[in-house]
Amino acid sequence: xxxxxxxxLGLLALAVVIAFLVIMPMSLNRYGLYILSLWAVMTIAALGxxxxxxxxxxxxxxxGAFVGIGAYTAALLTTSGWPLIAALALAIVLCxxxxxxxGYPALRVQHHYLAFVTLAFSTLAYLVFRxxxxxxxxxxxxxxxxxxxxxxxxxxxxxxxxxxxxGLLAIVSFxxxxxxxxxxxxxxxxxRENPMRALSLGVDTRRYTLxxxxxxxxIGGIAGVAYAPLVEFVDPTPFTLxxxxxxxxxxxxxxxxxxxxxxxxxxIAVLLPEWLQSIPQYVKLFTGLQDLPNGFKRIxxxxxxxxxxxxxxxxxxxxxxxxGIADRWLAERRxxxxxxxxxxxxxxxxxxxxx
Amino acid sequence: MNLVxxxxxxxxxxxxxxxGFTLLWQTSQTINFAQxxxxxxxxxxxxxxxxxxxxxxxxxxxxxxxxxxLLGAVFKVALVDPMLRHGVLPLAIATMALSIFLKEGVKxxxxxxxxxxxxxxxxxxxxxxxxxxxxxSVGAFVVAVLAVVGLQFFITRTSLGRQMxxxxxxxxxxxxxxxxxxxxxxxxxxxxxxxxALASALVSPIYLAKFSSGETxxxxxxxxxxxxxxxxIRGAIAGGLLLGIVDNLSAAFVSTQYRGAVPLFLLIAVxxxxxQGLFGRAEERTV
Numbered sequence: 001x002x003x004x005x006x007x008x009l010g011l012l013a014l015a016v017v018i019a020f021l022v023i024m025p026m027s028l029n030r031y032g033l034y035i036l037s038l039w040a041v042m043t044i045a046a047l048g049x050x051x052x053x054x055x056x057x058x059x060x061x062x063x064g065a066f067v068g069i070g071a072y073t074a075a076l077l078t079t080s081g082w083p084l085i086a087a088l089a090l091a092i093v094l095c096x097x098x099x100x101x102x103g104y105p106a107l108r109v110q111h112h113y114l115a116f117v118t119l120a121f122s123t124l125a126y127l128v129f130r131x132x133x134x135x136x137x138x139x140x141x142x143x144x145x146x147x148x149x150x151x152x153x154x155x156x157x158x159x160x161x162x163x164x165x166x167g168l169l170a171i172v173s174f175x176x177x178x179x180x181x182x183x184x185x186x187x188x189x190x191x192r193e194n195p196m197r198a199l200s201l202g203v204d205t206r207r208y209t210l211x212x213x214x215x216x217x218x219i220g221g222i223a224g225v226a227y228a229p230l231v232e233f234v235d236p237t238p239f240t241l242x243x244x245x246x247x248x249x250x251x252x253x254x255x256x257x258x259x260x261x262x263x264x265x266x267x268i269a270v271l272l273p274e275w276l277q278s279i280p281q282y283v284k285l286f287t288g289l290q291d292l293p294n295g296f297k298r299i300x301x302x303x304x305x306x307x308x309x310x311x312x313x314x315x316x317x318x319x320x321x322x323x324g325i326a327d328r329w330l331a332e333r334r335x336x337x338x339x340x341x342x343x344x345x346x347x348x349x350x351x352x353x354x355x
Numbered sequence: 356m357n358l359v360x361x362x363x364x365x366x367x368x369x370x371x372x373x374x375g376f377t378l379l380w381q382t383s384q385t386i387n388f389a390q391x392x393x394x395x396x397x398x399x400x401x402x403x404x405x406x407x408x409x410x411x412x413x414x415x416x417x418x419x420x421x422x423x424x425l426l427g428a429v430f431k432v433a434l435v436d437p438m439l440r441h442g443v444l445p446l447a448i449a450t451m452a453l454s455i456f457l458k459e460g461v462k463x464x465x466x467x468x469x470x471x472x473x474x475x476x477x478x479x480x481x482x483x484x485x486x487x488x489x490x491x492s493v494g495a496f497v498v499a500v501l502a503v504v505g506l507q508f509f510i511t512r513t514s515l516g517r518q519m520x521x522x523x524x525x526x527x528x529x530x531x532x533x534x535x536x537x538x539x540x541x542x543x544x545x546x547x548x549x550x551x552a553l554a555s556a557l558v559s560p561i562y563l564a565k566f567s568s569g570e571t572x573x574x575x576x577x578x579x580x581x582x583x584x585x586x587x588i589r590g591a592i593a594g595g596l597l598l599g600i601v602d603n604l605s606a607a608f609v610s611t612q613y614r615g616a617v618p619l620f621l622l623i624a625v626x627x628x629x630x631q632g633l634f635g636r637a638e639e640r641t642v
Contacts (some may be wrong), residue, residue, distance in 0.1 A: 105627045112386065112625055116581055120619040131612040245451050252448050293591065302463060308456035312449050316437045319445035
């Protein structure tokens with residue numbers, strides 16, 4: 001339980017982070033802004049998956065496919081003259097409907113079947129993106145996706161577009177924050193923690209699980225709609241199973257079931273290659289060596305290996321992710337504070353009683 | 356007919372990988388998403404052994420042995436043991452990370468190119484029931500069937516195998532009966548590694564050894580296991596063979612672009628209409 005006194009501190013930290021996210025990028029170059037925008041988009045997708053995985057306890061291996069559906073919807077509609085907001089609405093409806101249809105048979109059976117069905121769906125979606133040339137342009141993709149005009153404000157340049165992504169992220173986060181605190185969100189958590197008990201308390205488990213999966217998928221679609229104008233070019237390669245696995249790992253690394261987990265997980269996944277790239281410079285700086293061994297120069301190419309090892313190590317150490325570590329540490333500190341308080345009060349009581 | 360017989364050969368290899376997959380699930384509730392990569396890595400271990408100068412047969416044996424140690428014992432001790440008590444999900448995700456690690460590791464430290472892999476059998480065709488099939492396929496089929504029969508014999512006829520089966524069916528009771536459950540689980544991991552290493556040696560001469568070849572193989576084993584029935588060894592065998600045939604038939608009759616989609620539809624259909632698998636028993640649902 002959170003004590004009410006701690007709350008303003010958390011709010012303050014949040015305000016600092018938001019201010020940082022708004023002000024800091026002004027000094028960034030084009031590439032830095034692209035990376036940050038990508039972080040915002042991936043965070044949106046991971047937030048959706050966190051609802052499915054972290055709150056409702058279902059594994060979805062199709063989040064990447066939903067991002068793909070969103071991206072293609074945006075690409076197709078905006079290149080034929082529609083505004084992005086129409087694409088957004090359509091993508092949400094489409095992904096929600098597909099998620100519902102996909103989850104319905106799987107959730108009839110058992111937990112891990114959703115993972116299998118979504119695995120198959122991911123691969124199928126990729127095949128459709130690649131092969132239906134009349135619609136998706138096949139392997140050549142769709143080029144020239146325009147960036148949106150928001151409230152009469154063109155977002156063609158990187159900085160305004162970054163603010164667009166950040167704004168979208170803020171809206172999605174806020175909506176989710178509200179959702180997980182609503183009776184629905186409580187029902188989702190009840191499902192994860194103890195499905196049998198939830199069922200006996202009158203929660204229609206199947207419907208709520210399905211709902212969580214469909215909403216999570218729709219949020220994946222939102223991320224896709226932002227992704228298309230970000231890269232301005234959509235082809236099938238980003239939307240393979242790998243993206244779904246990466247998103248899944250983002251959620252787990254950050255801490256599934258923690259609201260801010262996906263923010264952290266996406267940050268690590270998106271920025272790790274960049275950090276690795278700068279390692280050789282630091283090593284040079286600190287050791288004074290000019291000629292580094294070959295492995296060091298190529299360390300950013302090994303990024304996936306480093307990332308995979310990191311994920312495995314983290315999971316062995318703390319299956320609840322990074323925020324799980326923080327959570328345990330806080331809980332431990334609070335218990336220690338509480339027992340210290342008890343220790344301080346107990347003798348006095350004892351003395352009183354003895355007297 | 357040609358296609359069906361060729362399909363049986365591919366199917367037998369799928370079955371080997373799928374059996375290992377179900378074994379791990381049965382004994383330790385491990386969903387191994389790296390199973391496909393497990394069937395890819397041994398080929399490279401064998402190639403590396405050949406590069407050191409070992410003769411072909413020895414290289415195969417060394418590859419299988421190394422696979423049993425690395426993908427069996429080390430995998431179990433380093434990754435599965437610490438995570439098992441946290442439930443199915445974190446472990447499943449750790450195996451996804453492992454699959455990326457193995458794939459990228461091979462790509463980075465061996466080669467990103469497809470490698471030719473010597474075959475145990477000479478090239479050439481033979482007639483089987485009026486169908487012409489390559490000798491390699493027949494060889495793969497025979498070796499795979501021998502392995503499966505050997506495994507079945509081991510499980511049903513030997514004391515050690517019976518203990519393993521008991522562990523798979525009910526670990527708690529097995530423990531009460533004095534079966535060293537931990538050792539049995541370890542044994543299944545080693546057997547799994549042996550099976551995938553064998554599959555790797557059989558499939559690589561046909562499809563070449565490549566860092567990404569685990570993706571298709573893993574997905575196939577996955578589908579085979581589910582189609583056949585998750586909790587049954589014979590289900591995995593039947594599922595593997597069926598999938599091999601379907602795979603080959605769809606290669607002939609469905610457009611090349613959507614060839615890969617047919618097994619996926621099979622999977623979805625099975626989950627829709629017969630979720631316990633074609634040959635599986637329905638598991639009791641624990642809500």
